[in-house]
Amino acid sequence: TFQNIRPETIIWGESLGQGSFTKIFRGIKRDIDNEESYETDVLLKVLDITYRNFNESFLEAASVMSLISHKHLVLLHGICVGTDSIMVQEYVKLGPLDIYLKKQKDGSRITARWKLEVAKQLAYTLSFLRDKNIIHGNVSTKNILLSREGDSSTGSPPFIKLSDSGVSITVMTKELLTDRIPWVAPECVRDPRSLVQESDCWSFGATLWEIFNGGSIPLSVLEPTAKVKFYQDQLQLPILKWTELANLINCCMNYRPFLRPSFRAIIRDLNNLITSDYELLVDLSTGDL
Numbered sequence: 143t144f145q146n147i148r149p150e151t152i153i154w155g156e157s158l159g160q161g162s163f164t165k166i167f168r169g170i171k172r173d174i175d176n177e178e179s180y181e182t183d184v185l186l187k188v189l190d191i192t193y194r195n196f197n198e199s200f201l202e203a204a205s206v207m208s209l210i211s212h213k214h215l216v217l218l219h220g221i222c223v224g225t226d227s228i229m230v231q232e233y234v235k236l237g238p239l240d241i242y243l244k245k246q247k248d249g250s251r252i253t254a255r256w257k258l259e260v261a262k263q264l265a266y267t268l269s270f271l272r273d274k275n276i277i278h279g280n281v282s283t284k285n286i287l288l289s290r291e292g293d294s295s296t297g298s299p300p301f302i303k304l305s306d307s308g309v310s311i312t313v314m315t316k317e318l319l320t321d322r323i324p325w326v327a328p329e330c331v332r333d334p335r336s337l338v339q340e341s342d343c344w345s346f347g348a349t350l351w352e353i354f355n356g357g358s359i360p361l362s363v364l365e366p367t368a369k370v371k372f373y374q375d376q377l378q379l380p381i382l383k384w385t386e387l388a389n390l391i392n393c394c395m396n397y398r399p400f401l402r403p404s405f406r407a408i409i410r411d412l413n414n415l416i417t418s419d420y421e422l423l424v425d426l427s428t429g430d431l
């Protein structure tokens with residue numbers, strides 16, 4: 143249920159790094175349409191040969207992407223199948239949010255309003271997927287792409303695109319799942335087949351924490367045993383300075399899936415946060431939000 147793309151229409155560009163089980167390249171897709179030839183900037187996501195046993199799940203994630211379209215979901219042009227499985231996606235100009243946030247951390251400041259706008263767009267997108275009974279399963283700033291930077295001086299907002307979920311956690315080994323703590327929900331580490339809609343809410347909470355902490359979560363660099371212990375002891379991430387936001391994050395990161403808020407409720411809370419002048423106050427006092 144996705145378009146098959148012929149390899150000869152793809153011109154390969156530079157390597158842009160890698161995802162969990164993939165290598166990422168820039169590319170150009172050339173199409174001929176009644177004598178008119180036109181080129182499209184694309185992103186080529188190649189499944190690593192060492193993970194070829196995940197090939198079916200990789201293609202499954204792609205076909206889910208091609209079934210739905212939304213302004214905040216990365217567009218899938220199609221798949222090139224051959225020796226490698228290659229996902230051909232729209233090229234999102236500014237790349238992954240985690241790298242962008244880490245770069246900004248040193249230089250120019252990103253305002254609380256900017257971060258909340260990103261959070262709201264993500265919540266809307268996850269609410270849309272929820273209404274379609276689609277579980278993403280891999281929400282993190284690594285899979286959020288920045289299409290437009292926005293400009294706080296002119297008040298133009300940023301614009302994000304949520305990438306595909308990649309290989310599903312339901313086929314992953316325990317150590318691969320442990321490596322995804324604290325983004326992967328506790329119930330999924332215990333039993334990956336217990337991936338429920340509410341698991342995306344947990345990941346949303348961890349992603350929100352990451353966005354407000356400059357694109358990283360200290361826990362994520364700890365040893366696997368420390369990560370497992372964090373869940374066994376039912377610990378929470380450190381409380382952020384912005385209390386209302388910290389409360390929302392902890393509600394999302396409830397160890398009991400069914401006590402987590404719906405994305406409709408999350409959107410409502412985020413809208414209330416935005417209208418409060420608290421963040422303006424903090425920005426003015428150059429708080430480290």
Ligand SMILES: N#Cc1ccc(Nc2nc(N)cc(-n3ccc(CO)n3)n2)cc1
Pocket residue numbers: 158160161166185216231232233234235236237238284285287305306
């Ligand atoms: N420097 C730089 C730079 C890097 C990437 C892009 N663009 C892009 N477009 C997509 N559709 C998907 C991705 N991804 C990157 C990692 C993943 C993992 O999911 N996706 N990157 C633009 C600039």
